[in-house]
Each structure stands twice: as C-alpha cells, then as structure tokens.
Amino acid sequence: MERATNRAEAFSDGVFAIAITLLILEIRVPELDGATGSRELTVALVRLWPSLFAFLFSFFVILVMWINHHEFMRWVKGCDYKFLFANGLVLLFVTFVPFPTAVVARYLGTGAARAAVAFYCGTFVCISLAYQVLFQSVARGRRLTHDHIPEETLNRVRRAYRIGPIVYSVSTLVAFWSAWAGLLLCASLWILWTRLCYHPYGNRHD
Amino acid sequence: MERATNRAEAFSDGVFAIAITLLILEIRVPELDGATGSRELTVALVRLWPSLFAFLFSFFVILVMWINHHEFMRWVKGCDYKFLFANGLVLLFVTFVPFPTAVVARYLGTGAARAAVAFYCGTFVCISLAYQVLFQSVARGRRLTHDHIPEETLNRVRRAYRIGPIVYSVSTLVAFWSAWAGLLLCASLWILWTRLCYHPYGNRHD
Amino acid sequence: MERATNRAEAFSDGVFAIAITLLILEIRVPELDGATGSRELTVALVRLWPSLFAFLFSFFVILVMWINHHEFMRWVKGCDYKFLFANGLVLLFVTFVPFPTAVVARYLGTGAARAAVAFYCGTFVCISLAYQVLFQSVARGRRLTHDHIPEETLNRVRRAYRIGPIVYSVSTLVAFWSAWAGLLLCASLWILWTRLCYHPYGNRHD
Amino acid sequence: MERATNRAEAFSDGVFAIAITLLILEIRVPELDGATGSRELTVALVRLWPSLFAFLFSFFVILVMWINHHEFMRWVKGCDYKFLFANGLVLLFVTFVPFPTAVVARYLGTGAARAAVAFYCGTFVCISLAYQVLFQSVARGRRLTHDHIPEETLNRVRRAYRIGPIVYSVSTLVAFWSAWAGLLLCASLWILWTRLCYHPYGNRHD
Numbered sequence: 001m002e003r004a005t006n007r008a009e010a011f012s013d014g015v016f017a018i019a020i021t022l023l024i025l026e027i028r029v030p031e032l033d034g035a036t037g038s039r040e041l042t043v044a045l046v047r048l049w050p051s052l053f054a055f056l057f058s059f060f061v062i063l064v065m066w067i068n069h070h071e072f073m074r075w076v077k078g079c080d081y082k083f084l085f086a087n088g089l090v091l092l093f094v095t096f097v098p099f100p101t102a103v104v105a106r107y108l109g110t111g112a113a114r115a116a117v118a119f120y121c122g123t124f125v126c127i128s129l130a131y132q133v134l135f136q137s138v139a140r141g142r143r144l145t146h147d148h149i150p151e152e153t154l155n156r157v158r159r160a161y162r163i164g165p166i167v168y169s170v171s172t173l174v175a176f177w178s179a180w181a182g183l184l185l186c187a188s189l190w191i192l193w194t195r196l197c198y199h200p201y202g203n204r205h206d
Numbered sequence: 207m208e209r210a211t212n213r214a215e216a217f218s219d220g221v222f223a224i225a226i227t228l229l230i231l232e233i234r235v236p237e238l239d240g241a242t243g244s245r246e247l248t249v250a251l252v253r254l255w256p257s258l259f260a261f262l263f264s265f266f267v268i269l270v271m272w273i274n275h276h277e278f279m280r281w282v283k284g285c286d287y288k289f290l291f292a293n294g295l296v297l298l299f300v301t302f303v304p305f306p307t308a309v310v311a312r313y314l315g316t317g318a319a320r321a322a323v324a325f326y327c328g329t330f331v332c333i334s335l336a337y338q339v340l341f342q343s344v345a346r347g348r349r350l351t352h353d354h355i356p357e358e359t360l361n362r363v364r365r366a367y368r369i370g371p372i373v374y375s376v377s378t379l380v381a382f383w384s385a386w387a388g389l390l391l392c393a394s395l396w397i398l399w400t401r402l403c404y405h406p407y408g409n410r411h412d
Numbered sequence: 413m414e415r416a417t418n419r420a421e422a423f424s425d426g427v428f429a430i431a432i433t434l435l436i437l438e439i440r441v442p443e444l445d446g447a448t449g450s451r452e453l454t455v456a457l458v459r460l461w462p463s464l465f466a467f468l469f470s471f472f473v474i475l476v477m478w479i480n481h482h483e484f485m486r487w488v489k490g491c492d493y494k495f496l497f498a499n500g501l502v503l504l505f506v507t508f509v510p511f512p513t514a515v516v517a518r519y520l521g522t523g524a525a526r527a528a529v530a531f532y533c534g535t536f537v538c539i540s541l542a543y544q545v546l547f548q549s550v551a552r553g554r555r556l557t558h559d560h561i562p563e564e565t566l567n568r569v570r571r572a573y574r575i576g577p578i579v580y581s582v583s584t585l586v587a588f589w590s591a592w593a594g595l596l597l598c599a600s601l602w603i604l605w606t607r608l609c610y611h612p613y614g615n616r617h618d
Numbered sequence: 619m620e621r622a623t624n625r626a627e628a629f630s631d632g633v634f635a636i637a638i639t640l641l642i643l644e645i646r647v648p649e650l651d652g653a654t655g656s657r658e659l660t661v662a663l664v665r666l667w668p669s670l671f672a673f674l675f676s677f678f679v680i681l682v683m684w685i686n687h688h689e690f691m692r693w694v695k696g697c698d699y700k701f702l703f704a705n706g707l708v709l710l711f712v713t714f715v716p717f718p719t720a721v722v723a724r725y726l727g728t729g730a731a732r733a734a735v736a737f738y739c740g741t742f743v744c745i746s747l748a749y750q751v752l753f754q755s756v757a758r759g760r761r762l763t764h765d766h767i768p769e770e771t772l773n774r775v776r777r778a779y780r781i782g783p784i785v786y787s788v789s790t791l792v793a794f795w796s797a798w799a800g801l802l803l804c805a806s807l808w809i810l811w812t813r814l815c816y817h818p819y820g821n822r823h824d
Contacts, residue, residue, distance in 0.1 A: 007215055007276050010623060014223025014426075017632025021640065021713045029720045038733035038794075045737060059713070061739060063706040067699070070625050079275070088269040095227045097264070102235045107247060115244035119251060138356065175246075213421055213482050220632075221427025228433065285478070294475040299431045301471070306442045313453060321450035325457060384452075417701025419627055419688050493685070500681040505675070507639045514647045516665065519659060527656035531663060588656075 004077050015091045016066040026102040027051045054105035086137035093127040113179040121172040128164030147203045211285050221297045222272040232308040233257045260311035283352045294345035299333040323388045324381040334370030417491050427503045428478040438514040438598035439463045466517035489558045489610040506537040532585040540576030623697050634684040644720040645669045672723035675752045695764045704755035711745040730796040739790040746782030
C-alpha cells in the first residue's frame with residue numbers, strides 16, 4: 001500500500017538533499033597565478049579553513065535535521081494542507097541554510113565574525129520554531145499521528161522541541177560577544193538534542 | 207501496487223525541489239573589505255532586503271504550485287504522452303522561476319523595478335496557462351481522471367484555473383504602473399486561488 | 413512488490429531533474445548601472461534571446477530524453493552491472509548538456525556560432541550512441557526485457573535508435589556550414605524520432 | 619510492503635544525483651571577445667581538456683560509488699541512528715567531491731598539479747574510510763544484514779573494502795611525486811575494486 005505522505009517525503013528528501021549538496025558550491029577554488037607551484041596551492045587550500053569548517057558544520061546540521069524529519073514522518077499517518085504548509089515552512093529555512101553558511105565561511109576569522117555567526121545562529125532560531133509548528137500541525141489533538149504512538153512519547157519530544165528556540169536564541173546573543181562561543185553553544189545543543197529527542201521515537205526499525 | 211504515475215511524480219518532485227532550492231543561490235554574500243567590522247556586515251545584510259523578499263515570495267509561489275500539483279496528481283489514474291508533455295510544460299516554467307526572481311532581486315528598489323516586476327508577473331501568466339493545459343490533458347473527456355471524482359468538483363477547479371491567467375495578466379499590466387501594486391495583486395491571487403482551488407480536492411487524506 | 417529497477421529509476425530521475433533545472437543558472441541577470449530605468453532593462457532582457465533560445469531548446473531535449481527513458485524502463489524487468497553502467501553512460505551525457513547549452517547561449521549570434529552549434533550537436537551524437545548502448549544492454553538476447561514485449565516492437569525501436577547517431581552526425585557537419593541549419597536539423601529529428609519511437613511502446617498506460 | 623530503508627535510499631540517491639550533476643558547473647564557458655570566430659572557439663574548447671578530464675574522472679567515481687551503494691543497500695534490512703549517521707558520513711564526502719574535482723580541473727597542467735591531485739586522492743582516502751564505517755555499521759555482528767546473505771560473502775566484501783584506504787593513501791603519496799601516476803593508481807583501483815567487490819553481491823537481480 002502506498003502511504004499518503006509519500007510525495008511529501010519525496011519532495012522534502014529532494015530539498016534536504018539539494019540544500020546539503022549546494023553547500024560545496026560556496027567553497028571557491030583558490031586563484032593563483034600560473035607561476036606558482038604545489039606549495040603555494042597547499043597553503044591556499046589550508047587558508048580555506050573557514051569555508052571547510054562552515055561546510056562541515058552546516059552539513060552536520062542539515063543531516064541531523066533530515067534524520068529528525070525522517071524519524072518524525074514515521075509517526076504521521078496522512079497529510080492535509082496545514083501539514084503541507086508547516087512542512088513547507090521547515091523546508092524554507094532548510095533551503096536558506098547555504099546563505100548564512102556562506103556568510104560565516106566568508107567572515108569567520110575577520111572583524112565581522114560576530115555578526116556573521118549571530119546571523120547563522122539566528123537562522124537556527126527560525127528553523128527550530130518551524131519544527132515546532134510542524135510538530136504542532138501533526139500532534140495537536142493527535143490530528144495526524146498514528147494511534148500506536150503513546151502520548152508519553154509525544155510529550156517527551158514536545159518538551160525537547162521547546163528547548164531548541166531558547167538555546168538558539170541564547171547562542172545568537174552569545175555570538176555578539178564571541179563568535180566561537182556562539183558556534184560552540186549551537187553545536188552542544190545538537191548533541192544534547194539528538195540524545196533527548198531520538199530515543200523516544202524508538203531506535204531500530206526493520 | 208505501483209501507480210502508473212510514480213515516475214512522473216518523482217521527476218516533477220525533483221524539478222520542484224531543485225527550483226525551490228536554487229533560489230538561495232541568487233542571494234550573494236555581501237563583499238566588504240577586510241578592515242570592516244560586525245556593524246558594517248549587519249548593515250550590508252539588511253541592504254539585501256530585495257533579494258530576501260524575492261526569495262521568500264518565489265519560495266512561497268513554488269511551494270503553492272507544488273502543493274497544487276501534489277493534490278492534482280491524486281486525481282490522475284495514468285499517464286500518456288499528452289500528459290507527460292503537458293506536465294513538462296508546467297515544469298519548464300517552474301525551472302524558469304529562479305531567473306525572473308533574480309531579476310526582481312537585482313532591480314527592486316531601482317528605477318527599473320517596474321520592468322523587473324512585469325517580467326516576473328508575466329512568467330506567472332505563462333505558468334497559469336501551462337497549468338490549464340495540464341488540467342485539460344487530464345480532465346478533457348475525463349481521459350485520465352479517477353472515476354470517483356465527481357464532475358461537479360472538476361468544474362469548480364476548472365473555473366478556478368481560468369481566473370489565473372486573467373488576474374496575472376492584469377497584475378503584469380499594473381506592474382508597468384507600480385511595481386509594488388503588481389506584486390500585491392500577484393500575492394492576493396495566491397491567497398484567493400488557494401481558497402478557491404484547494405477545497406474541491408477534499409481536504410484530509412490518510 | 414518493489415521493482416528491482418526502482419533505485420536506478422530514482423537516481424536517473426534525479427539526474428534528469430537536476431540537469432534540466434540547472435539550465436536556468438546559465439541565464440545571467442543583465443547588469444545595468446543604477447541610473448537606468450525600465451526601458452533599458454526591457455531592452456537588456458530582449459537581448460538575452462540567445463540564452464532563452466538555448467534554454468528552451470535544451471529543456472525540450474532533456475524532457476524528450478526523460479520521457480523516452482521513462483517509457484523505455486517500463487520494458488526492463490531487472491538490472492545488473494552492465495545495465496547500470498550503460499545507464500550511467502546515458503546520464504553522463506545528460507549531465508553534460510548544460511555546458512554545450514551555455515556555449516550556444518554565449519556564442520549564438522556571434523562569429524563563433526558555427527563552432528558552438530557543432531559542439532552542441534556533437535553532444536547529441538554521443539547521447540544517441542549512449543542510448544543505443546543502453547538499449548543493447550537490455551534488449552540483446554532479451555536479457556532484461558519483460559517477456560510480454562513482442563520482438564517486433566523491439567525491432568521497430570532498434571531501427572529508430574539507429575537513425576539517431578546518423579542524423580546528429582549530419583547536423584554536426586551541417587552546423588559547420590550554417591549554425592541555424594544545424595539546429596533545425598537537430599530539432600526536426602526530435603519530432604521525427606518522437607513519432608517513430610513512441611508508438612511502439614504503446615500509448616496509454618493506467 | 620514498504621522497506622524501512624526507503625527514505626534513506628531516496629535521500630542518498632538525491633545527494634549522489636546532485637553531486638554528479640553539479641560537476642558540470644565547474645566547466646566554465648570560455649570567454650572570447652566579440653571579434654573572434656569559430657576557429658578561436660574550437661581552440662578554446664580544446665584547451666578545456668583538464669576540466670573535461672576531471673569531469674569524466676569524477677563522474678565515473680561517483681557513478682561507481684553509487685552503484686556500490688545501490689548494491690550494498692540490498693543487504694540492509696532496516697536502519698537505525700548508527701546506520702543513518704554512517705551513511706551521512708559517506709554522503710558528506712560524496713558532496714565534497716565537486717570541490718577537489720574543480721581544484722584538479724584548475725591546476726592540472728600547471729606547476730601546482732601535484733598538490734591538486736594529492737588533495738583529490740586524499741578525498742578518496744576519506745571516502746573509502748567512510749564506506750568502511752558504513753559497512754561496519756551494517757555488518758558488525760550482522761546487526762542489519764538480511765539473514766540470507768552468507769557470512770563468506772560479507773567477508774569477501776570486508777576484505778575488498780580494506781584494500782581501498784591503503785591504495786588511496788599510496789596514490790596520494792605517489793601524487794606528490796607525479797600527478798599522473800597518482801591519478802592512474804586511483805583509476806586502477808576502481809577497476810580492481812569493481813572486479814573484487816561486485817561479484818560477491820551476486821549479479822543479476824530481477
């Protein structure tokens with residue numbers, strides 16, 4: 001039997017896959033003049049570390065978001081307009097991620113690093129709010145959740161989703177004071193959130 | 207059972223997903239010289255508002271078109287060449303959207319804003335005509351519609367689809383007089399169209 | 413039951429969808445200085461006709477190739493390495509199409525138009541040879557064709573596929589003499605080929 | 619019945635398809651001034667050989683990786699977080715491939731060719747290690763393998779996967795001495811690896 005959410009998943013998978021792959025386009029090949037040799041190119045590649053760091057960071061973020069989306073959709077038994085628009089809101093911010101990533105890649109290690117990272121963290125405030133809207137569009141009054149999901153599980157995930165916007169907002173404020181502290185706080189949240197959030201879904205599924 | 211329209215849907219989903227994700231590539235990272243700080247970057251990011259506006263506007267348009275396509279395909283019981291080419295016509299204009307979007311992003315707020323918005327609205331005239339061709343390729347003589355879709359429902363959607371090209375044509379003309387009025391008319395249509403068009407498909411489907 | 417060719421189709425659909433959507437990235441927003449108005453932008457957009465023409469032409473080509481692939485895969489009952497590599501060869505040239513398209517967009521209407529169009533047509537020689545390899549990987553000795561496909565049908569398509577490389581080669585040579593004649597010959601083939609090639613597959617399928 | 623790995627496959631297919639299609643974006647249309655003719659364009663296209671070579675090389679690599687992934691997934695009966703993250707690690711390096719490809723395209727045939735190729739080969743060291751992690755996430759203790767896969771088969775593939783990082787490391791070192799020798803060693807591995815690795819999966823599957 002074909003599930004009613006098949007195309008919503010296929011479209012979302014497409015958007016996640018493209019957003020995660022477009023990140024690499026932001027890393028530009030260093031331009032040297034013809035006379036230079038392998039040593040100069042090696043130095044130039046090493047100097048790309050802010051781009052590589054931003055690429056890795058955002059890749060991991062989008063991967064975690066996709067895994068989360070993947071697990072979340074297993075609870076959803078059907079879709080309606082409210083759900084499709086809430087899902088569209090999540091995708092809006094997912095497709096937006098390559099832009100703040102490019103801003104961080106360009107300005108990390110310069111005098112404008114703090115504004116760049118604050119902009120980056122601010123994007124995640126929006127994403128975590130969008131995920132909350134998506135969760136509500138499915139879980140409020142158990143509109144679209146499978147019946148076998150226990151209420152207790154929904155509540156645990158609901159609590160985990162509520163932490164997101166708060167910590168991201170704090171990390172945005174912290175970034176104005178120190179770019180690296182803001183990024184660290186962001187990253188710490190993902191580790192925490194992964195722990196908190198994944199187990200309720202149940203682990204292995206064959 | 208595998209549906210005969212599976213691959214047409216997968217291909218369409220891919221094109222929609224890529225077109226909606228490519229929009230972000232049009233927003234360029236602002237270039238400042240090394241001496242500048244966080245304040246200058248913040249100002250430069252705020253000055254990108256026409257790009258951000260065009261991104262949001264087009265994202266929402268493509269999302270609405272995808273949702274519409276998604277709902278529409280639920281009526282379709284099979285596909286033939288006529289349908290595949292009509293669908294290709296819709297996709298042609300969907301992949302085209304990032305270009306007029308970039309033109310609006312570049313020229314909104316300049317002296318050429320009216321030509322930019324008229325070009326943008328003109329694209330939607332073509333899209334709404336393509337959707338009409340797609341609808342006819344399926345609904346004419348009920349060639350490819352599922353039998354359980356009532357005639358009354360088809361007629362309601364047919365009427366809604368006919369309004370599209372008219373209002374978009376008007377908004378294109380209005381844009382030559384005022385860019386913002388043209389955009390507003392475009393946006394108002396989507397809200398109206400969503401209302402008119404979605405309910406006939408029926409709402410929730412599990 | 414899941415078909416054995418599902419993932420090969422999904423991967424191919426992805427590549428076709430991305431290649432057809434990347435075409436738009438080759439159309440650059442015209443750069444005017446700030447003082448110009450709507451008239452100058454309109455003129456600049458009209459001057460993009462070679463880009464728009466190349467976009468339309470290549471979009472239609474990739475669409476026809478995808479529809480052909482879509483129909484062709486309905487005959488295929490399974491996949492092995494030979495098939496996957498032959499399919500990869502087709503996809504290689506599909507992903508290549510945006511590059512000769514950009515060359516035509518840049519040099520149509522200049523003194524180098526003939527070399528640009530010859531390069532473009534030459535790409536189609538390769539594509540039509542790749543389709544022949546794909547066809548053979550499936551049809552030779554009926555390795556992977558469904559049993560219900562009549563031998564007569566295979567033969568008709570085999571003949572149609574053999575015309576491709578010949579006409580494309582001629583159009584490549586003609587392009588060295590006249591760019592537009594080369595393009596016209598290319599286009600005429602698609603119309604002819606569509607006619608010849610599609611009907612054998614049978615038309616409607618629910 | 620829907621397989622539990624469906625969405626992981628769809629997401630992976632998307633990433634592979636996009637990474638393989640983005641390669642073409644690295645080949646830039648040669649810029650000539652308006653006065654030039656077809657001869658100059660032909661010469662300029664021929665001079666793009668390093669870009670074309672890098673495009674072909676990387677296309678083939680990603681295709682082999684995808685075919686491998688495709689075959690590998692047929693053994694997997696379900697997915698959990700460990701698997702999804704290991705798969706994400708593979709995809710990380712797949713999306714990264716266009717960047718070292720662009721570096722090789724830019725610097726092959728210049729004095730910096732050796733550093734460019736060493737960087738390229740170094741990427742494949744990472745990819746082959748990531749594939750090993752993916753293999754272990756599925757095969758260790760037969761966590762997620764279908765029961766009908768014989769232990770002997772797993773062992774043969776395990777051995778083949780262990781050769782990868784060694785030969786790629788050697789080719790990276792060799793590249794510092796000769797760019798072409800490094801590339802040749804890379805390519806020879808794929809041929810070898812394809813031979814070693816594919817047959818255990820079994821060949822035809824309907």
